Amino acid sequence: MNLQSLWSWVALGAAVPLCRFALGRGGARGLGVLTAVSALFYLANPQGPLGLLVLAAGMAVTWGCLKLLARGRSWGLWAGCGYHIAVLAGFKYLGFFTGGALSAPWAPVGLSFFTFQQLWCLHDAARGLCRPTAGELGACSLFFPTVTSGPILRPGDFCPQVRRGPSPGAGQTAPALWSVAVGLGKKVLLADNLGILVDNGWADPAALSAPGAWLVMVAYALQLYLDFSGYCDIAAGLAALLGISLPDNFRAPYRALSVGEFWRRWHITLTAFLRECVYFPLGGSRRGALRTYRNILVVFLISGLWHGAGWTFLIWGALHGLAQIVERAWGAGRQRLPKALRWAMTAVFLTVAWVFFRAPDLSGAMAMLRSAVAGGAALPGEALFSGVLDAEVTALGALLPGVKDAGAPLAAAAVVAVGAVVSLLPGSASERLKSFRPTAARLFWGVGISLWSLLSLSAMGSFIYSGF
Amino acid sequence: MRRLTCRRWAALALALVCGLGMLCAAAVAAVDPFFHYHAPDPEGEVWFDQRAQGAGLLRTQEYETVFMGSSLAANYRAFWFDVFYDTTTVKVTFPNGSFAEFGQALDYAYSCQDVRRVIFGLDPNLLARDPAEAPSQLPEYLYDHNPFNDIAYLLNKDALMRSAYTVMKKDAGEVQNIQDAFVWDGNVFFSRELALGSYERPETVSPMAPADALLENCRANLSVVQGWLEAHSDTEFIFYISPYSILFWDKMQRTGQTEAMLALLEETARTLLAYDNVQLQFFMNDYDTITDLDNYADHLHVAGRVTYAMAQSMPTGEHCLHLESYREVLDDLRQFVVNYDYERIWAQGA
Incomplete structure (x- = not known):
């Protein structure tokens, strides 16, 4: 989340009540609103649209691998981990490992946090600790307060909270x-x-x-x-x-x-x-x-x-x-x-x-x-x-x-x-x-x-x- | 007093932040220290920030000539050009400014007024600087017409403090008229003693730097200038190169950069004179001026009497370089600075 402009704070002033209301009603619609708002905040980052595409592809891969794991195909864990590590390496470590011969000109903001979050999701799913829905995975992966700089969310902790429809009290x-x-x-x-x-x-x-x-x-x-x-x-x-x-x-x-x-x-x-x-x-x-x-x-x-x-x-x-x-x-x-x-x-x-x-x-x-x-x-x-x-x-x-x-x-x-x-x-x-x-x-x-x-x-x- | 519950605390906190924020914004808008909403009073304003207030000048003044440059250009008065060129002039100077900053300000000027002429103080030291090391300090929210960006001006600690400063200075009657804005004649004194006192003579370096040592940076900076010339081919661009003192050439000689600096000047002349809408006025070979250190505050900055004479001579074109003859002028300068007896400078003071 880019907090460096006053307008981003004005946007937060509108987004927080909207998400609070939508999440409070529970269900997929609330998660959809939270994910959409999070995506809009992500777009405001440098190279936001391209970065969002990379993250969306990563979420799709995680979702596919979660499906494989649900069917008992344990190789889904390795496939998902391999993909995410390869994307992270391609964007951030290619220059280091090739001595500068090859390197990506940019990297999606928060990619390191995102990658570890996806790996954690797959790890927990493989052990039967967490089975997020697509909506929960999207909301957790793009959650606007954390997507760029953490903390690294563990889907097993995050998803149950949004699943039951959080209703923060006035206090x-x-x-x-x-x-x-x-x-x-x-x-x-x-x-x-x-x-x-x-x-x-x-x-x-x-x-x-x-x-x-x-x-x-x-x-x-x-x-x-x-x-x-x-x-x-x-x-x-x-x-x-x-x-x-x-x-x-x-x-x-x-x-x-x-x-x-x-x-x-x-x-x-x-x-x-x-x-x-x-x-x-x-x-x-x-x-x-x-x-x-x-x-x-x-x-x-x-x-x-x-x-x-x-x-x-x-x-x-x-x-x-x-x-x-x-x-x-x-x-x-x-x-x-x-x-x-x-x-x-x-x-x-x-x-x-x-x-x-x-x-x-x-x-x-x-x-x-x-x-x-x-x-x-x-x-x-x-x-x-x-x-x-x-x-x-x-x-x-x-x-x-x-x-x-x-x-x-x-x-x-x-x-x-x-x-x-x-x-x-x-x-x-x-x-x-x-x-x-x-x-x-x-x-x-x-x-x-x-x-x-x-x-x-x-x-x-x-x-x-x-x-x- | 009623007990402060969490609900009341949150409501009060939000209300106070919003209310006090609006109060700050209103104070900045009312004083408007950077002239974003009102034109400066020509008879008396508080001048303190050339980059921030330059935007206000470009936005609020009526002009067809833009006078622009680094700190070397600050010691001119806009009305001189009004008289000498029969025009209306706005002066905008950025100390140690980068060509990217000047370009941004020029774009803004074109978006505000019908600019017919640009008089630009071309500073060889800035041409020699790596563009990557040049500053980028323009408050961008002032250099556009996007009203949504005004929030960065209105809710801004600098602007708020400058508003208080402006009010205090005006109350104390410490104001300057617009023609004296950022002019340093009067605040700075010019004498041989001051010029020598602020000059640290470097040790002699050998071997000499190669003649192309500064050309890469120079070409990168000139390419920005060429962009202006091509984008505004109907505008008359008058570049002038200020008369650096003989101490500057002493520094070049001792650091082995004389040939590199001359090559930079040659590259500049060759590049700019290729354009039909360009005049290049060259004062570096005004030998009487550059050898008289009483004209200087340091090894570069020249007194108002000299800048006035330069401004006066500009319309006559007597210092213009031409494609056919600029090499002769530069060769003459080379002969002068290479053969000059620099020890004389200090011997005179003994």
Whole structure:
């Protein structure tokens, strides 16, 4: 779902009540309306019509394979998986595997999420866990809050909700709106401004001092979380407005005390998919330590590749796999370390590993890491903060000329500090929805954040995970 | 106070976001800092954003001549051309502008008025730049006639803050007339000391860059300009090349780019002069001007007295390059800049 224009929010204002009404009446008509609205939102993406054709073909293949599975033809699972993996590889990995000799000029938005969702559907159907109707498959596959950036929906969880005709009570609207406001604030006010600092730093990583490099690395760790979890909060809020409950995708991941725990808190639906569809079929942890280590490494190499076709993503995945192998091998001894030390070790590892996730290439990653280690102790230059909360800093400078020069560094410090605090808050989107209390303070913050974010939409960047 | 139930909270939140949003939109529409709905007051406005307010100027003014360029063109006044060419002129300048941005603004100008003449400050530094690295900062919602796009202007943090800024400045009486908009004479001073003070003399590089080092970028940028010439063959295009100071040529010499820059100029002249609707006015060989650093604020930006003289001379055509003779002019410039005693510049100041 493209949320970067004000008109898309106006369209949401019309689409949500329409879908809410149609779904509430239940039956195929409600699913049809939801699917049609979702398709319209998808069309607004770059290359939307072509992308929708690819997704429609994928759904048709999944539907055909589900029919085969229903008739006891187990090869339908492999045929469907083969097709979806081949389409994903053709669009996103052809260039990587052919050394750039061949590559697709574009890829449907959200194809990686869509593919894993279809694979999960086939996997669950083969085990008799889920048998969606055509309408349910279409609605689940194109569901507008999640189609471009997740969370990855498990049809077995989603379809029963739409089958019985969700009827959200009036009490659900307030927490849903609060979730949307929180997500907007995370994305527009925090992640996008952190992104400016990050882009400034990555423009020339070799020129950064060590404090500057660490600031950029930490800012990226925060940006990535706030960007993706912000989208998921918005998606959870929009789905809740329709009476649909989405799976949690984040549960305060930067509070994790180990890399293993981090993956139980970060992109939870991807972890669940990989655990059930890759790790368990490979044997999981039941066939000895070495097989377990191999399986962990395979899962995280796939995770790395899923995020992007490049060596930097593979190295990022491998680092996470290796870190978890080390944690397992270390065993109970690691648990005896002080909590603060375990948290710090995990946080430093995650921050360093994100360098490979963000770097344009390996030499860029090494340049950033070199600066972080041997960049000298100079404080970051003002150029690093240029553009952060630009309109606000300009306005502040006009009103208070005395703070004009300090405006950008102060704004950057505020964004990093608030971003860090928000990232470390406990809880998940679903817990936030359940524990919501309609207070005046929440009304003030909800309205303030929403309005500030909507007024900032003209400068909003795209969601990082919509590129995957 | 009545208890805040979830239902009441949701209703209040939606009402407040919509209500306050409409209030913001109304404030922007009323002040209209980018002149989207009203023409600027020619006697006193607050000028602060050449890209955003340029759209308003193109939309609200009546003109048949468009004067356009980068920051080097900002130090001209539109009414000079009204007088010298007996025309009506609008000035739109984008600092560090890209040819894509200028093209978009030109398209918008043609959609607003019957444009007969374009006077364009052709900046060799911008011609040499890779188009992929050029900025793309025009607020697109201002450069079209789609009323639905106005939502991006009306509900816009920048526009809202600029509205408050405009009101404050007008209250304080800090306004400029339209002819002084974005002119830097008066804010910037011109002297040999300032020009030398802002110039960082590079180390000498050898070997020289190949003569075709800048041609790929130049051709890519010129192809955009050629698109304008072909799309608007009835329009008279007057390109002028500003007199970069002798410090610019010192930089070219020391960085080994003199031949590459001259080749760029030659390519530009050869390409543009092939069109019947083009004049190319060349001021880089105004040796008295370029060697007198009191005319400059830095190694490029030239004082108002010089820009005025240039504007005055444009209708006479005395600085025009011609297909038959442009190579001689450029050869003469080559002789001058290659043989110039650059150390003299600093010796004079000693």
